[in-house]
Amino acid sequence: MTSPRPLRADAARNRELLLAAAADEFAERGLDASVADIARRAGIGKGTVFRHFATKDDLLAAIVVDRIAALNGVGERLLDAADPGAALLEFLTAAAHQRQQRDLSFLQEAGDLSEEVTSLRTRMFHTVHRLVDRAREHGAIRADVTGADVILLMCAPNHVVSYVPDAPPDLWRRYLAIIFDGLRPEGAHPLPQPPPDGYGERVQSSAR
Template identity: 40%
Template sequence: MGTGTPARRRPLRADARRNRERLLAEAAAAFAEHGMDFSLEEIARRAGVANGTLYGHFPTRRALHEALLGDRMRALAGTGEELLTDASPFDGLTAWIREALVHTTLYRGLGTALMQAVEDETSELHAACQAVLAAGDALVVRAREAGEVRPDLTARDVFALVNAAAWASEQSSELQGERLLTFTLDGFRTPQTLP
């Protein structure tokens, strides 16, 4: 009966929608407090639902990550696209990097999960990570072409360094992560654009 059109999902019943929202809220709180590897069964318990309900909505940990993070990552990619019109390519790149750091520090261990998802094509977050990398790449290329950053800088370098600053924020303090980010941004500049 293949008509070539994908099957549409039926809308969730009100109770199923509430369960899903509770699960996402509890996952967000648990990941912020304890990290991205927090027990899924404990998230279900905190949400007041059975494990089967959790796995019915999110069959894998990665599916839960995608539901929790996918929209935010797509928004970060969209912010990158908007910043391509910034008068200063370096300032646009800097603003995007700072947004990326805020995003990456939402949940403990998120940086590691994102770095894995970038490489893992089977990950539910892979497409969102690729969109973020593409936005970062466009900003880096624009700043490189303007001579405002080093000619060898890549979006993957930026992504890795943002994750390193996020890790430092988790391990010591937000101030440490911000300091590392400032040093990193200065290191991106070409000699003629250093302040």
């Protein structure tokens, strides 16, 4: 099987502009956003959109892939960091900042749009588990915190801020700091419930 030919610089730039316009349109209108509206926002014709992406789901999947791949790249780079605790905090900061740059809540509705999305999401979850394992082994986070816990907390800072009208742009950093303090072992009390049943194990086993 041959690898896809790389896009020319101008074609790659057009694709990037199209994905940015589509992400903005989906953020404003949800998954009901039309290809016509996306094309208009990008300043191109509908035909150009369909030359890049056969369906709207393909376009949505490409947005998801770009976001997950970028975040996973940050996580994988941090796996060899000298300070595992700082590495986990940097990753969680990158995750929250990515969502802050654009309302990505529509991605939660998108589901598994393609095998590539599913594969990349599994790979990223595996990366998170490894970051958490290193931080826990280093004593930087409490011993009863799992990768599944951290995966579920990744969106929390932005989710909390979404309830604040006219929130300052960096308010999410306050809640990320509260979350990370809660992950640290100092002053920790036993957690009242176990992590989600089997969730972390399913992610880890499927990533092997």
